[in-house]
Amino acid sequence: MNKVRTRFAPSPTGYLHIGGLRTALYAYLLAKQASGDFILRIEDTDQDRYVEGATEFIYRTLRLCGLDYDEGPDVGGDYGPYIQSERRSIYREYIDKLINLGEAYPCFCTKERLDELRAKAAESKTAYVYDRHCRHLSKEEAAEKMASGIPYVVRQKMPTTGQTTFDDAVYGQITVDNSVLEDGILLKSDGLPTYNFANVVDDHLMNITHVIRGSEYLSSTPKYNLLYQAFGWEIPTYVHVSQIMRSPGKKLSKRDGDASFSDFYNKGYLKEAILNYIALLGWSPGTDEEFFTLEELAERFSISGISKSDAIFDPAKLRWMNGEYIRKLSFAEFHEMAIPYYKQAIQREDVNLEVLSRMLHTRTEVLSDIPEQLDFVDTLPDYNVDLYVHKKMKSSVDTSREYLPQAWGVLGEIEPKDWNEEVIHEKLLGLANSLSVKNGQVLWPVRVALSGKPVSPGGAIELATLLGKEETLARIDFGMEKLSVAPASI
RNA sequence: GGCCCCAUGGUCAAGCGGUUAAGACACCGCCCUUUCACGGCGGUAACGCGGGUUCGAGUCCCGCUGGGGUCACCA
Numbered sequence: 001m002n003k004v005r006t007r008f009a010p011s012p013t014g015y016l017h018i019g020g021l022r023t024a025l026y027a028y029l030l031a032k033q034a035s036g037d038f039i040l041r042i043e044d045t046d047q048d049r050y051v052e053g054a055t056e057f058i059y060r061t062l063r064l065c066g067l068d069y070d071e072g073p074d075v076g077g078d079y080g081p082y083i084q085s086e087r088r089s090i091y092r093e094y095i096d097k098l099i100n101l102g103e104a105y106p107c108f109c110t111k112e113r114l115d116e117l118r119a120k121a122a123e124s125k126t127a128y129v130y131d132r133h134c135r136h137l138s139k140e141e142a143a144e145k146m147a148s149g150i151p152y153v154v155r156q157k158m159p160t161t162g163q164t165t166f167d168d169a170v171y172g173q174i175t176v177d178n179s180v181l182e183d184g185i186l187l188k189s190d191g192l193p194t195y196n197f198a199n200v201v202d203d204h205l206m207n208i209t210h211v212i213r214g215s216e217y218l219s220s221t222p223k224y225n226l227l228y229q230a231f232g233w234e235i236p237t238y239v240h241v242s243q244i245m246r247s248p249g250k251k252l253s254k255r256d257g258d259a260s261f262s263d264f265y266n267k268g269y270l271k272e273a274i275l276n277y278i279a280l281l282g283w284s285p286g287t288d289e290e291f292f293t294l295e296e297l298a299e300r301f302s303i304s305g306i307s308k309s310d311a312i313f314d315p316a317k318l319r320w321m322n323g324e325y326i327r328k329l330s331f332a333e334f335h336e337m338a339i340p341y342y343k344q345a346i347q348r349e350d351v352n353l354e355v356l357s358r359m360l361h362t363r364t365e366v367l368s369d370i371p372e373q374l375d376f377v378d379t380l381p382d383y384n385v386d387l388y389v390h391k392k393m394k395s396s397v398d399t400s401r402e403y404l405p406q407a408w409g410v411l412g413e414i415e416p417k418d419w420n421e422e423v424i425h426e427k428l429l430g431l432a433n434s435l436s437v438k439n440g441q442v443l444w445p446v447r448v449a450l451s452g453k454p455v456s457p458g459g460a461i462e463l464a465t466l467l468g469k470e471e472t473l474a475r476i477d478f479g480m481e482k483l484s485v486a487p488a489s490i
Numbered sequence: 491g492g493c494c495c496c497a498u499g500g501u502c503a504a505g506c507g508g509u510u511a512a513g514a515c516a517c518c519g520c521c522c523u524u525u526c527a528c529g530g531c532g533g534u535a536a537c538g539c540g541g542g543u544u545c546g547a548g549u550c551c552c553g554c555u556g557g558g559g560u561c562a563c564c565a
Binding site: 214323 | 502
């Protein structure tokens with residue numbers, strides 16, 4: 001039994017799409033559960049698409065996610081180089097072999113000729129297929145042209161009859177008529193291979209046992225099988241995975257704004273939550289469990305749990321799952337992660353950040369939600385008196401007008417050194433009790449006066465504790481003033 | 491359009507010939523409660539359609555419909 005070796009082979013386009021990350025994750029899991037190797041290979045044969053810094057970005061992101069690769073451009077390995085543009089001579093060698101085998105041929109057709117063909121096809125409303133013009137050149141003719149320096153590409157010589165069948169570990173057996181296969185380009189005129197050639201050569205040379213990739217490659221897989229057969233190479237296990245869609249019919253894409261891992265990560269999503277969520281998008285453990293660490297995933301992952309149909313990315317569920325991960329954080333962990341967001345939201349120096357964290361820990365699903373929840377801390381937002389009206393709390397403008405000053409009174413009695421949650425709680429509830437009114441009738445107006453918002457990440461007592469005596473009394477003062485000029489009753 | 495693939499609630503999904511068709515998110519209601527959130531309890535909601543095969547089909551086969559992919563000197 002060969003050691004399992006999988007690879008993730010992204011193009012350096014500058015960002016890591018959620019779907020791509022999932023493919024990487026599956027490849028990683030498949031390798032790790034079999035104690036195999038996970039390899040990173042950079043597919044940069046399209047020099048036009050090269051983006052500066054993109055490879056480093058891929059290294060960083062994979063490491064950040066914990067998808068450590070055993071071999072790759074920056075870690076080395078026995079099968080390098082791991083960047084395709086550095087493997088030029090290797091492809092040349094194998095393309096020559098293929099030509100000698102009679103399985104490929106040089107093609108000297110110009111761009112113009114091809115465009116003409118395409119135009120003609122469009123005109124007659126038939127599908128464009130390369131007419132195999134150069135396939136019939138004699139060896140001598142071809143050699144002569146090659147020698148004379150005419151630019152050329154190398155095309156795969158497809159069988160024109162028969163069928164090609166391949167097995168996919170998730171989709172099963174797939175058969176296509178060879179007649180639908182085109183004499184595709186294997187080597188471009190710039191001397192670099194197309195994906196269609198490079199992936200086969202590299203996967204073989206790197207001893208890849210399981211090829212995990214998106215289902216968009218399903219229809220070109222027969223061509224790859226033909227290549228493996230031409231060389232007499234062992235065909236790897238194919239594991240094609242469905243796509244992740246943004247909404248029915250819409251592929252998740254960079255254009256839509258938030259499809260990349262870093263977008264979520266930078267917004268305050270935890271990497272563990274993102275990985276956990278995408279692992280479940282297209283794979284099921286077959287049980288009810290849905291929280292897994294990377295290690296647990298490696299243990300539990302199975303090809304049989306991979307689903308064939310496309311999955312729609314549900315931001316709401318990711319959000320929920322992220323919230324679950326945040327709640328599972330220890331208080332100290334949460335506090336540390338939240339601090340940068342506090343700094344962003346609050347200028348005042350006198351607020352106790354730990355009090356904030358106690359309030360926010362269960363109220364935060366995504367870290368970047370924090371600033372908005374705290375927008376009342378520095379300055380009291382302007383608000384309308386009808387905020388004092390709350391049916392369930394039995395609070396109205398009238399009751400608020402009556403109880404707010406009393407609350408001000410009992411709070412004012414507290415010595416600054418005793419200003420803490422316990423004492424405030426005692427004072428405020430004591431007031432409601434002595435007045436024989438519902439707690440809410442006292443607490444609601446206080447909460448409103450302190451926050452100026454319909455909802456706040458804490459009640460009257462917590463907000464008073466957070467804001468301090470001076471600010472609390474000042475805000476209540478302001479509220480009383482507002483109420484005094486309000487129309488009779490609402 | 492040709493070829494290939496897919497098809498269980500709004501979403502992710504379990505199911506692999508016999509089930510009251512799980513579970514989760516979202517949504518709704520109730521409870522807890524100083525608002526909200528957390529937490530607890532409950533609810534609405536699905537096998538695309540039509541033929542077969544079978545004693546019996548969400549599960550197997552065929553057709554249809556719908557969706558996706560692919561037909562580049564991109565991967």
